[in-house]
Amino acid sequence: MNTAELLSSLKIKQLYGTLPEEVTAIHNDSRRSVPNSIFICTRGFTVDSHDFFQQAIDNGASVIIAEKKLDVDLSKAALVVVNDTYKATAILANHFYDFPSTKMKLFGVTGTNGKTTVTNLIHSLLQKDGRKSAVSGTIGVELSDEKITSANTTCDALTNQRILQHALDQDIDHMAMEVSSHGLSQGRLWGVDFDIVVFTNLTHDHLDYHDTMEQYGYAKGLLFAQLGQDMTKTKYAVLNQDDAWFDTYRAATAAEIISYSLQSPADFQAENIRYYPEKTVFTLQSPEGSYTVSMNLLGEFNVYNVLAAIAALYAHGASVKHLVQFIGKLPPVDGRMDKVDIDAPISMYIDYAHTPDAIEKAIDSVVPFKENRLIFMVGTGGDRDEYKRPAMAEKASRADYVILTVNDPRFEEEEAILHDMEKGMKHANYAMIADRKEAISHAIEQSEPGDILIFAGKGQEDYQIIEDTKYPHSDRKIVEEQSLLKYGSLE
Ligand SMILES: CC(=O)N[C@H]1[C@@H](OP(=O)(O)OP(=O)(O)OC[C@H]2O[C@@H](n3ccc(=O)[nH]c3=O)[C@H](O)[C@@H]2O)O[C@H](CO)[C@@H](O)[C@@H]1O[C@H](C)C(=O)N[C@@H](C)C(=O)N[C@H](CCC(=O)O)C(=O)O
Ligand SMILES: Nc1ncnc2c1ncn2[C@@H]1O[C@H](COP(=O)(O)OP(=O)(O)OP(=O)(O)O)[C@@H](O)[C@H]1O
Numbered sequence: 001m002n003t004a005e006l007l008s009s010l011k012i013k014q015l016y017g018t019l020p021e022e023v024t025a026i027h028n029d030s031r032r033s034v035p036n037s038i039f040i041c042t043r044g045f046t047v048d049s050h051d052f053f054q055q056a057i058d059n060g061a062s063v064i065i066a067e068k069k070l071d072v073d074l075s076k077a078a079l080v081v082v083n084d085t086y087k088a089t090a091i092l093a094n095h096f097y098d099f100p101s102t103k104m105k106l107f108g109v110t111g112t113n114g115k116t117t118v119t120n121l122i123h124s125l126l127q128k129d130g131r132k133s134a135v136s137g138t139i140g141v142e143l144s145d146e147k148i149t150s151a152n153t154t155c156d157a158l159t160n161q162r163i164l165q166h167a168l169d170q171d172i173d174h175m176a177m178e179v180s181s182h183g184l185s186q187g188r189l190w191g192v193d194f195d196i197v198v199f200t201n202l203t204h205d206h207l208d209y210h211d212t213m214e215q216y217g218y219a220k221g222l223l224f225a226q227l228g229q230d231m232t233k234t235k236y237a238v239l240n241q242d243d244a245w246f247d248t249y250r251a252a253t254a255a256e257i258i259s260y261s262l263q264s265p266a267d268f269q270a271e272n273i274r275y276y277p278e279k280t281v282f283t284l285q286s287p288e289g290s291y292t293v294s295m296n297l298l299g300e301f302n303v304y305n306v307l308a309a310i311a312a313l314y315a316h317g318a319s320v321k322h323l324v325q326f327i328g329k330l331p332p333v334d335g336r337m338d339k340v341d342i343d344a345p346i347s348m349y350i351d352y353a354h355t356p357d358a359i360e361k362a363i364d365s366v367v368p369f370k371e372n373r374l375i376f377m378v379g380t381g382g383d384r385d386e387y388k389r390p391a392m393a394e395k396a397s398r399a400d401y402v403i404l405t406v407n408d409p410r411f412e413e414e415e416a417i418l419h420d421m422e423k424g425m426k427h428a429n430y431a432m433i434a435d436r437k438e439a440i441s442h443a444i445e446q447s448e449p450g451d452i453l454i455f456a457g458k459g460q461e462d463y464q465i466i467e468d469t470k471y472p473h474s475d476r477k478i479v480e481e482q483s484l485l486k487y488g489s490l491e
Helices: 003-008 049-058 085-096 116-130 157-169 181-185 213-225 248-253 300-315 319-329 356-364 386-396 413-420 436-446 477-490
Strands: 014-016 025-027 037-040 061-066 080-082 106-112 134-135 140-142 174-178 196-199 238-241 256-263 269-274 280-286 291-294 346-351 374-381 399-404 430-432 452-456 464-465 469-472
Touching: 025 061, 025 085, 037 049, 037 085, 049 319, 080 430, 085 157, 106 116, 106 213, 106 300, 116 134, 116 174, 116 300, 116 319, 134 157, 140 280, 140 452, 157 174, 181 213, 196 213, 196 300, 238 248, 238 300, 248 319, 256 300, 269 300, 280 300, 280 319, 291 300, 291 319, 300 319, 300 356, 346 477, 356 374, 356 386, 356 452, 356 477, 374 386, 374 413, 386 413, 399 436, 413 430, 436 452, 436 477
Parallel strands: 025 037, 037 061, 061 080, 106 174, 106 196, 134 174, 196 238, 238 256, 256 269, 346 452, 374 399, 374 452, 399 430
Antiparallel strands: 014 080, 134 140, 269 280, 280 291, 464 469
């Protein structure tokens, strides 16, 4: 691409040296720089990559974008100084990839819990409706036949544009993106032009990063404010009317609101909900009439998630009748109240709950058909929001027997994580077992026919992070092995 044309999108404070005529790539990681590329320096939380410009030049970068004058050998690369390199990243990425988000229907989903579930539901419903769709979030980026792993739920501004363009190259013109509060507050979504945005809920999480619930709520609200004022493009915000932040987010956007609720009349309302071990049935009141929804997803929280997905697709123009038919055919989302299909006299579910609210909701989802005991295993990660740990255990105390364990210890002492959680326990029927495999096998060992077991915190993840290394780990595999050991002879 022509360099001068590309850089004309920026307010340049100083240009040192001569711009090359063409550049072929943009990078924000000096280790990945290639010949004839732009390298953008940023002040990160961990390092300041203004320190790495020389590595980028050694790798062939011919333009360095920075916030200050650097000692660049101008015979090798030009130096461009701007006010804010994070903003410059978003602007340049949009121009370089030619505004891919404006050429597709983009759904953004934010909220403390339910983002992965709702984005995957939207993605599956779009595909069932014959659309070419992609999905991105905690479980990576899924394009037609390609899965790309990502370091974050919400990728950085440059990666987002690259992925959107990559999707368009594969003729994918619909995408559902998980939008994290970290992503919003760090500007990773700048320049991503969403058409339909969805809010699930806001409860305690990430206060190590946002400090207060107000700041956390404000960060989430950026998604709605960033829908913009341009009325030439129809946009919608799908909001949970039962959440305390509904009015704030409604006021934050000029876009039309589509509401959903379980508690009061809304555009989409669920009534008469019946819970079963393998399905949930409810009556849906919608702008197109009343329907019976029967779905393979469990629990009240998934009724909220399904309402959100149906409302988002309705905003997109889909018929509610068809959506209800499609919903009935979808399997549960991987690792979210996902029943383990094994011949044993106990019911076992793999779940991803790792916030107090999600734990409460996971337990709520089995209470209606619980006949014997509920054994609940729950863990939390090291080096992350320690304030939520006692609250998690307090919610888990509703189970008859609780096993406190660890998700990803990272660099933190496992015992310290367990003791933080223990402070919230409301009864004495619990064990603390840091080793996740041992914790699972203890849960199954304790079980008796008729019990329900929930293994929460890791969902479908196939690794555990110890220090900064990912080791292979699968709750599902261990659950299957251990339950065969105890109940295998019954088959
Ligand atoms: C605290 C935090 O959010 N950190 C994010 C931040 O990293 P950072 O500022 O520390 O980056 P850095 O390591 O200082 O690097 C700065 C720059 O130098 C570059 N660099 C670095 C080294 C080098 O040799 N050369 C070089 O050029 C890097 O490529 C980068 O561009 O920017 C990075 C790029 O966007 C993110 O990957 C990183 O997320 C880290 C991995 C993380 O764990 N974040 C969590 C808290 C997070 O964002 N979570 C949410 C989900 C939350 C939820 O569960 O809902 C998410 O969206 O993932
Ligand atoms: N709408 C909801 N309300 C409350 N809890 C929910 C809701 N949806 C899912 N959960 C709970 O939260 C867990 C995680 O769900 P999901 O992965 O969809 O959320 P998420 O927002 O993507 O989480 P993360 O940001 O940590 O990836 C589920 O396993 C379930 O226990």
